[in-house]
């Protein structure tokens with residue numbers, strides 16, 4: 001378990017740091033000058049190895065879980081990050097999503113954590129998906145109903161709409177299959193079966209389930225079911241919309257066969273490069289393990305030792321419970 005916690009956290013942060021210099025560049029621009037290695041500066045003018053909000057909030061969750069599941073403490077850490085630059089690479093928040101910013105303001109004002117996130121259809125950016133991975137290590141042995149409940153709670157601090165919750169849940173259910181040692185194609189099939197039957201019994205609107213048809217392999221209307229890995233790049237979008245990010249991240253995993261190529265593929269899709277790569281990187285980290293993440297990228301990562309220490313603390317806490 002320890003190594004997968006470490007490779008999951010580094011998987012997110014390395015993907016994030018690779019994407020930061022390219023955030024907002026179009027796919028066309030990425031095609032003209034593709035990302036091939038970790039670089040500095042670019043969009044946010046940050047030195048090489050600088051990770052962003054995706055990793056900061058991921059670390060806030062990991063650190064909270066290292067003490068115990070507590071939504072108020074998680075909320076406090078989010079506020080601390082936004083207001084006091086807690087868990088930032090260089091003592092400065094340089095990237096924050098609109099929905100996340102509004103929700104953290106609500107948390108700062110004392111709102112109940114599970115009611116702080118936006119719940120409208122247009123509040124479905126990828127801001128909770130990008131930070132949800134560490135929850136896997138806490139919920140992995142729970143019954144599915146409880147896993148869903150915890151995912152719903154943790155997403156709701158910033159993203160409370162059912163679509164964001166479902167995206168986070170699907171992501172962690174896929175990660176769980178990878179964690180348990182299934183190969184990535186088998187893991188996808190298993191996840192689809194488990195999630196589809198859970199959603200059908202959980203009284204989730206069919207219209208929302210159908211939105212995930214490409215990930216869950218569901219037939220909608222007269223369209224044939226098409227497996228995600230057979231979709232062309234032109235059919236994969238990499239905006240900040242949660243559904244786009246989830247599809248793109250899983251697509252990258254399915255198409256590549258190592259950590260490095262998976263996250264570079266995610267970055268080279270353009271647009272929300274850091275988050276697509278962070279989400280794909282979390283899965284790839286768990287699947288391929290820490291030794292498959294290029295060592296120089298881990299060494300280049302800002303506060304690499306602090307991240308390692310955090311992984312150790314979370315491992316110790318969760319293994320202590322077993």
Ligand SMILES: [Mg+2]
Nearest residue numbers: 052053054274
């Ligand atoms: Mg970011």
